Amino acid sequence: MNKFCNNIIFFVLVQVIVIALLIASSSSEPIKGHHDDINSLIPYFKTWHVHTINGLSNDKMLLVYCKSKDNDLGIHNLTAGAEFSWQFKLSVTGRTLFWCYMAYDNFHAALNVFWDNPIFFNKCNNDNCIWIAKDDGIYFRNFAKKVDELRQTWGQGPL
Numbered sequence: 345m346n347k348f349c350n351n352i353i354f355f356v357l358v359q360v361i362v363i364a365l366l367i368a369s370s371s372s373e374p375i376k377g378h379h380d381d382i383n384s385l386i387p388y389f390k391t392w393h394v395h396t397i398n399g400l401s402n403d404k405m406l407l408v409y410c411k412s413k414d415n416d417l418g419i420h421n422l423t424a425g426a427e428f429s430w431q432f433k434l435s436v437t438g439r440t441l442f443w444c445y446m447a448y449d450n451f452h453a454a455l456n457v458f459w460d461n462p463i464f465f466n467k468c469n470n471d472n473c474i475w476i477a478k479d480d481g482i483y484f485r486n487f488a489k490k491v492d493e494l495r496q497t498w499g500q501g502p503l
Contacts, residue, residue, distance in 0.1 A: 352497075
């Protein structure tokens with residue numbers, strides 16, 4: 345097949361998926377006993393946002409360095425109350441993963457800040473994942489439970 349035909353087939357396929365998503369989302373009541381597999385595709389069409397926030401006391405500066413396998417987001421120095429955030433779409437391979445290294449004074453921590461998991465998506469309020477650096481460690485805002493959860497304590501000293 346030539347490239348033009350492949351593009352037409354791809355376009356039609358995308359349109360069918362979008363229409364299916366619209367039909368599924370317009371239904372006000374689920375069918376009893378019916379598992380709606382189309383909902384599992386919705387995260388792949390969203391734009392996801394990850395926020396890292398400096399919640400340290402006493403105007404301490406926070407160093408944040410985040411990356412994925414394909415994206416180096418650079419080093420950022422955040423003043424008190426400031427944030428560094430980025431947005432992206434999920435990989436269709438189901439292997440989206442971002443991690444960050446954070447440090448201040450003589451303390452440091454490294455952790456995963458986004459991974460491809462439906463339970464994690466729900467905790468992120470289905471599009472915003474918020475991480476807050478506080479004096480005792482790094483917290484994840486769990487929207488499902490409406491709490492900030494301590495996920496990583498600070499290590500002390502050089503790496």
